[in-house]
Amino acid sequence: MTIYAVRSWCIFLFISLIVAACNKEEQAPSPENTIAVADQSARTPAGASIPVSWYQLEFKLIKETPGFTPPVAARALAYTGIALHEAVVWSDRNGHSLSGQLNGLYNIPRPERGKRYNWEIAANSAMADIITRLYPNVNAANAAIIKAQDSLNLVNLSGGCDQDEVNRSVNFGKQISAAIYAWSATDGGKDGYLNGFPTDYIPPVGPAFWVPTPPAFQRALLPYWGNNRLLVKPRYPETAPVQHPVFSTDTASAFYKAAYYVYNKVNTLTPEENTTALYWADGGGTFTPPGHLLAITAQLVTDEGLNLTQSATLFAQAGISVNDAGIVCWKYKYKYNLLRPVTYIQRHINAGWGSLIATPPFPSYTSGHASFTGAAGTVLAEYFGNAYTFTDNQKVAEGFAPRSFGNFQQMIDEASISRIYGGIHYQFDSEVGAQTGREVGLRVLSLRY
Known part of the structure; x- marks a missing residue:
């Protein structure tokens, strides 16, 4: 991809996100995990444009990044969604964290008591960071697009917001991403994109068993x-x-x-x-x-x-x-x-x-x-x-x-x-x-x- 394509992507993002407002969607969380946040009874819930924009980019990354076969792509999409959920769940008084529910997931960061957060910024920060971590082998053009999308989203979401609130929201999103990624790294699939066809796997032999098929006659994909x-x-x-x-x-x-x-x-x-x-x-x-x-x-x-x-x-x-x-x-x-x-x-x-x-x-x-x-x-x-x-x-x-x-x-x-x-x-x-x-x-x- 040329630098002109990167610029075109950035222009598209800027136009599509220019109407985004500083919407904080700060409601009280679920009773069993109470955190004091500002009353948001008069605010309109934030829309889904930020997560949708990141998923649209992620589909492009799956197409263009080596090693992202169906199971590997599914894994990346899952951790992206979990990071998004954990970054915004505290904005919903009826929401429940997945910490303690998903297999091996515990002690996920929580927002500070009594502090204000822009949940769209937190979502943007978490998704930008987790996608960067989950696709470490993207090409240079796509790496630039990830950074540009993160920056453009942040600019368009920060207007009218207190800078401390912006910084707090960005940092919270990154803390969520870091915790989710550290947990993901222990699931056995972290390096699946690097070694899809392990040479140490020897398939069983017999008339009913799988053998490499035409036209490529490749080795077995992800046998473990x-x-x-x-x-x-x-x-x-x-x-x-x-x-x-x-x-x-x-x-x-x-x-x-x-x-x-x-x-x-x-x-x-x-x-x-x-x-x-x-x-x-x-x-x-x-x-x-x-x-x-x-x-x-x-x-x-x-x-x-x-x-x-x-x-x-x-x-x-x-x-x-x-x-x-x-x-x-x-x-x-x-x-x-x-x-x-x-x-x-x-x-x-x-x-x-x-x-x-x-x-x-x-x-x-x-x-x-x-x-x-x-x-x-x-x-x-x-x-x-x-x-x-x-x-x-x-x-x-x-x-x-x-x-x-x-x-x-x-x-x-x-x-x-x-x-x-x-x-x-x-x-x-x-x-x-x-x-x-x-x-x-x-x-x-x-x-x-």
Whole structure:
């Protein structure tokens, strides 16, 4: 990216944020964690423009920063949302800190008693700092954009504010970020962007097991990711998902029929099914499936006019859900190490067959797309309602028409089946992935925010 592109980004930010006011949204916190703050009964709650601006930049960083594969991207999005939530939760008299609720998270900084805070500034400071920490390998142009966005937001939020209040709010946001980042560094995934294909991993050998797939024939991606710490610890020992059909090459077997279904479906796709597969592909060089889901979340936050604390809650819930869904899914992928449809079909049905989209470099069972979407879709359905209708506009710039859904279950179903249309998953991969994703989403919703 050239310096002119950086300047253009900065100009865009300045225009979009120039109307931002010094809105402090200083309400009393929840009774069990009382902190004396100024009465804000006459103030209008701050809007969500600051967090949305940071998520829009984060989607760009996911696309352009090496190593941010779907699970790694999901992790970054989760910690971004948690930092945002903790930076503004004390502005809401009914809010609850996630400290003591999330796995291993304790002693998060609190605002000073009786002091005034600008919560938008605190949110901006926390998000700028945590994103800088979570994406340490960004290119120089994007590093400059992060700094410029932080500075422009701060200028536009500080007008009319006391300088001590500005400084206090900035420092509080940075304290939150530092605490969240220090906690994140102990989860097992901190350096996932550096070593996605570890050479010490040796996959099992046998006719039912995963092998590298065309066209790149890459090593296994993130084989140890399933060992990472979940953000929401299950109340009961986690059980393995339903066992996939027993591997068999018998044409009468359930496994052969599942593979043949994929083979036949890809060979007979309708134009709409083809579009569905490509729309949800979200492969390398994109904002990834977790990024797509958080982009939908950002769109709905804007469409529905959520305020700062409402959006912080929803972003935290959606981010935590995709992170934990990725960990659970990758745990099962390398527990079962099931071969991909392209491998089975080329060996036992048609040696010359190829999938519509490239098969990613990791085992088949369960589906990551279905897991991510099942988790985030469950969170969004709880927030907006099961009958909420919406249109996903996230891929218009890439030449796709907007896609409309009558409810979030339709989105989950479409994203899940898109991987069968693409030829890279068996139907049972997606069905079980969506179910385990839903279970993750329900765990996330069990917390108090």
